[in-house]
Amino acid sequence: MLAPLSGVLVPLERVPDPVFAQRTVGDGVSIDPTSGELLAPAAGRVTLLHRASHALAITTDEGLEILVHIGVDTITLNGKGFTPRVRQGDRVAAGQPLISFDADLIARSAPSLLTQVLITNRERVSGMSVATGLVEAGRSIILQADLAAAAAADGSPATETAAVSEEIRLPNRQGLHARPAATVAAAAKGFRADVRLLRGADAANAKSVTAILLLATRPNDAIRVSASGPDAAAAVSALAALLAAGSGESGTTAEAASGPARGAPVTAAPVAGSVPAAAPAPAEGPARSTDPRKLLGVSASPGLVLGKVAQLRRASIHVEERGAGIERERAHLDVALERARQQIEAQRAANIGAASKILDAHLELLADPELIDLAVAGLADGRSGAYAWREAYSSYATRLESLASSLLRERAGDVRDVGGRVLGLLAGVTTGPIECAPGSILIAEEFSPSETSSLDAGKVQGLCTTGGGPTSHAAIIARALGIPAVCGVDRAALGLADGTPVVLDGTEGVLLRDPDEAEVTRARAAIGRLAAQRQGERAAASAPAATTDGHRIEVAANIGTVEEALAAVAQGGEGVGLLRSELLFLDRDTAPSEEEQADVYRAVATALGRERRLVIRTLDVGGDKRLPYLPLPPEENPFLGVRGIRTSLERPDLLRSQLRAILEAAPLGDVHVMFPMIASLDELRAARRILDEEQRGAGVSVRVGVMIEVPSAALIAGQLAREVDFFSIGTNDLTQYTLAMDRGHPKLAPLADALHPAVLKLISLTVEGAHAHGKWVGVCGGLAAEPVAVPVLLGMGVDELSVPVPAIAAVKALVRRLALRDCQALARELLGLATAGEVRARLARLGSEAGATAAAARR
Numbered sequence: 001m002l003a004p005l006s007g008v009l010v011p012l013e014r015v016p017d018p019v020f021a022q023r024t025v026g027d028g029v030s031i032d033p034t035s036g037e038l039l040a041p042a043a044g045r046v047t048l049l050h051r052a053s054h055a056l057a058i059t060t061d062e063g064l065e066i067l068v069h070i071g072v073d074t075i076t077l078n079g080k081g082f083t084p085r086v087r088q089g090d091r092v093a094a095g096q097p098l099i100s101f102d103a104d105l106i107a108r109s110a111p112s113l114l115t116q117v118l119i120t121n122r123e124r125v126s127g128m129s130v131a132t133g134l135v136e137a138g139r140s141i142i143l144q145a146d147l148a149a150a151a152a153a154d155g156s157p158a159t160e161t162a163a164v165s166e167e168i169r170l171p172n173r174q175g176l177h178a179r180p181a182a183t184v185a186a187a188a189k190g191f192r193a194d195v196r197l198l199r200g201a202d203a204a205n206a207k208s209v210t211a212i213l214l215l216a217t218r219p220n221d222a223i224r225v226s227a228s229g230p231d232a233a234a235a236v237s238a239l240a241a242l243l244a245a246g247s248g249e250s251g252t253t254a255e256a257a258s259g260p261a262r263g264a265p266v267t268a269a270p271v272a273g274s275v276p277a278a279a280p281a282p283a284e285g286p287a288r289s290t291d292p293r294k295l296l297g298v299s300a301s302p303g304l305v306l307g308k309v310a311q312l313r314r315a316s317i318h319v320e321e322r323g324a325g326i327e328r329e330r331a332h333l334d335v336a337l338e339r340a341r342q343q344i345e346a347q348r349a350a351n352i353g354a355a356s357k358i359l360d361a362h363l364e365l366l367a368d369p370e371l372i373d374l375a376v377a378g379l380a381d382g383r384s385g386a387y388a389w390r391e392a393y394s395s396y397a398t399r400l401e402s403l404a405s406s407l408l409r410e411r412a413g414d415v416r417d418v419g420g421r422v423l424g425l426l427a428g429v430t431t432g433p434i435e436c437a438p439g440s441i442l443i444a445e446e447f448s449p450s451e452t453s454s455l456d457a458g459k460v461q462g463l464c465t466t467g468g469g470p471t472s473h474a475a476i477i478a479r480a481l482g483i484p485a486v487c488g489v490d491r492a493a494l495g496l497a498d499g500t501p502v503v504l505d506g507t508e509g510v511l512l513r514d515p516d517e518a519e520v521t522r523a524r525a526a527i528g529r530l531a532a533q534r535q536g537e538r539a540a541a542s543a544p545a546a547t548t549d550g551h552r553i554e555v556a557a558n559i560g561t562v563e564e565a566l567a568a569v570a571q572g573g574e575g576v577g578l579l580r581s582e583l584l585f586l587d588r589d590t591a592p593s594e595e596e597q598a599d600v601y602r603a604v605a606t607a608l609g610r611e612r613r614l615v616i617r618t619l620d621v622g623g624d625k626r627l628p629y630l631p632l633p634p635e636e637n638p639f640l641g642v643r644g645i646r647t648s649l650e651r652p653d654l655l656r657s658q659l660r661a662i663l664e665a666a667p668l669g670d671v672h673v674m675f676p677m678i679a680s681l682d683e684l685r686a687a688r689r690i691l692d693e694e695q696r697g698a699g700v701s702v703r704v705g706v707m708i709e710v711p712s713a714a715l716i717a718g719q720l721a722r723e724v725d726f727f728s729i730g731t732n733d734l735t736q737y738t739l740a741m742d743r744g745h746p747k748l749a750p751l752a753d754a755l756h757p758a759v760l761k762l763i764s765l766t767v768e769g770a771h772a773h774g775k776w777v778g779v780c781g782g783l784a785a786e787p788v789a790v791p792v793l794l795g796m797g798v799d800e801l802s803v804p805v806p807a808i809a810a811v812k813a814l815v816r817r818l819a820l821r822d823c824q825a826l827a828r829e830l831l832g833l834a835t836a837g838e839v840r841a842r843l844a845r846l847g848s849e850a851g852a853t854a855a856a857a858r859r
């Protein structure tokens with residue numbers, strides 16, 4: 001291969017762009033140029049001339065593909081400073097001028113002028129030697145490659161290495177806009193070959209939605225598909241058929257010509273499985289009401305409220321330009337992209353029709369190689385992941401916005417939407433508090449835990465999300481704030497104008513828009529009754545809770561902050577059954593210092609005093625709760641990965657420092673330590689060993705417990721009980737892991753029911769195991785605050801209920817109305833039932849019988 005430029009050869013590792021430095025694009029060498037005219041390094045055909053004229057590919061007669069890329073990040077110059085001397089498809093001789101460029105302008109505008117000469121189909125090469133030092137354009141040999149002996153050793157004919165289709169007239173009435181582009185890109189990704197869509201001299205990477213969009217196709221445009229690589233012929237035939245059939249879009253001229261039944265000729269192609277079906281099978285979305293004003297969802301936090309709609313507008317995100325090094329920033333970016341993908345997939349599962357197609361297009365954008373390459377290139381200059389990502393998606397969106405087609409301009413909105421989602425995840429730590437008018441019912445697709453915890457409960461009356469589930473962290477925080485919340489609500493809620501009057505029923509999971517006068521009056525009366533009931537409960541909140549037959553139940557609080565500890569005491573909490581210590585670790589760039597943690601634990605212990613128990617749960621992150629300063633590799637199944645105690649055992653330094661901070665607070669109160677997500681005795685023993693060492697060092701000891709939130713822990717409760725002082729049952733996770741239903745999944749939310757008899761059996765086993773060894777059992781999951789579940793938990797022998805602060809008074813009042821022996825009989829009966837539906841129906845009957853008895857007594 002001849003030097004295409006004069007200059008100094010530089011090894012690829014030194015190119016400030018990981019896709020080149022790590023040889024992701026191909027293998028070869030880079031040149032720091034002193035000349036300004038790019039010459040052909042070998043004879044062959046120009047198979048690609050990028051429309052921005054900064055890159056070009058030549059395929060030699062031997063089938064070697066050589067990509068020459070002038071500079072780094074020069075795609076953003078959009079052709080400025082480059083003058084092509086050849087056209088795509090031309091045959092060129094070695095040494096022939098290909099592109100002239102203005103080296104000064106490019107050096108001023110791009111991160112680097114280093115020019116890469118790469119063999120992109122490495123499978124065609126068995127060995128390669130690269131020269132070093134100064135080279136002269138068109139004269140020096142820079143690279144020698146030995147061709148692989150058997151390019152077609154697998155029997156594939158030589159013609160498979162490169163193929164081009166006939167011209168296809170695009171049948172799509174709007175050209176290849178986002179959705180058909182996403183379908184084409186998904187199909188192209190099913191092949192190993194490099195696949196391009198060609199329109200005259202324009203070419204687009206068929207695996208990149210953005211590149212296809214930038215081709216700005218129009219109906220009836222003549223497109224050819226070209227491919228090079230091992231399965232080129234198959235790729236060309238499948239993609240050509242897909243394009244001819246309308247790329248998965250209905251209502252195309254292809255369909256009109258051939259009828260819908262013949263509109264899918266790609267089904268026999270190898271990629272058929274990855275092409276979304278033209279008509280998705282109907283899936284169950286949220287339930288629909290016959291009254292279009294009534295939007296149904298699932299209860300996430302009880303209560304009834306009248307208010308006005310405020311759609312969540314996310315505050316502009318502050319982004320630091322400088323990053324913490326390529327590797328760390330790349331890891332951040334990967335985690336955010338993965339999290340965004342999970343969020344979109346969860347929403348997609350709950351949506352059908354057009355909405356799910358749009359989400360498909362968003363998923364494709366998240367995996368768009370050009371978009372990601374551009375962001376990664378930005379990291380090379382020491383920029384942060386958030387900064388580089390914002391630059392990348394904004395520049396793509398801007399380019400789309402400058403196109404003539406209004407449809408393509410609209411697609412810029414998709415790019416900004418999905419880009420903003422990732423940016424929010426990358427920079428979530430810096431989003432400001434949510435601003436809204438008093439009396440607002442805030443609506444969004446989802447609230448992050450940090451958004452929910454920054455709410456001003458004085459202004460926000462209620463929350464409503466189209467995503468999430470009742471055990472999601474946002475729902476937990478809404479309950480902690482005492483704000484009614486509904487999740488998994490009909491997506492029509494997102495279309496309600498700000499200021500629309502609504503009634504939000506958090507108990508029933510309903511959002512009613514534009515209530516009429518009678519409905520407003522009824523809602524006001526119900527709110528009044530509830531307020532009176534709450535007032536009565538609050539008046540008795542500080543008294544202990546005992547059943548009518550004298551059985552004492554401790555009612556404690558779930559908290560995350562010192563303020564909540566103070567509120568818990570004021571509202572009758574007999575202790576803290578769960579301090580979610582991770583709230584101290586979230587929403588920041590670095591881990592809290594030992595001293596900072598100790599300050600918080602000391603303040604909480606002081607607020608509770610020595611007579612109230614304080615259970616501090618050690619850090620429960622991993623899974624969906626990720627920390628920027630604790631990079632963990634992306635996981636396919638984060639909820640089944642390095643989560644809870646597993647994270648702490650991976651980072652014993654963090655665990656030790658947290659335990660030392662807890663031990664500092666121990667002399668001030670009745671401090672207990674609790675380990676989350678224990679699945680085996682080995683995990684408990686490993687964590688205890690560390691605690692024992694730290695206790696010896698500090699000369700202080702505390703009581704130790706574990707959360708029972710994994711079925712395996714419930715099943716070995718007896719064995720675990722021998723080695724701890726107490727249990728606390730996390731019904732949110734116990735339900736998720738018993739029923740194999742993601743706790744945040746909007747579609748599964750109504751099914752992920754902690755009153756499922758299987759979950760009840762595990763709770764019962766846990767209590768038996770603990771009591772057999774004289775240990776106490778609490779429940780700190782959401783079930784403890786569900787009024788219908790309280791008698792069931794009491795009947796199974798639970799000793800403590802730990803609930804959100806606003807629920808303390810109501811739970812105590814409820815306990816006082818129950819008789820233990822009735823609860824025990826009820827629990828026995830329910831454990832024999834088969835489904836959650838049967839359990840709920842039995843409890844509902846009980847409720848109406850109790851209501852009838854109370855009414856009779858009043859008479």
Ligand code: PEP
Nearest residue numbers: 709730731732733780781
């Ligand atoms: C639970 O899983 O029930 C629990 C209390 O823990 P968290 O909700 O914090 O995961």
Ligand code: MG
Nearest residue numbers: 709730732733
């Ligand atoms: Mg849990």
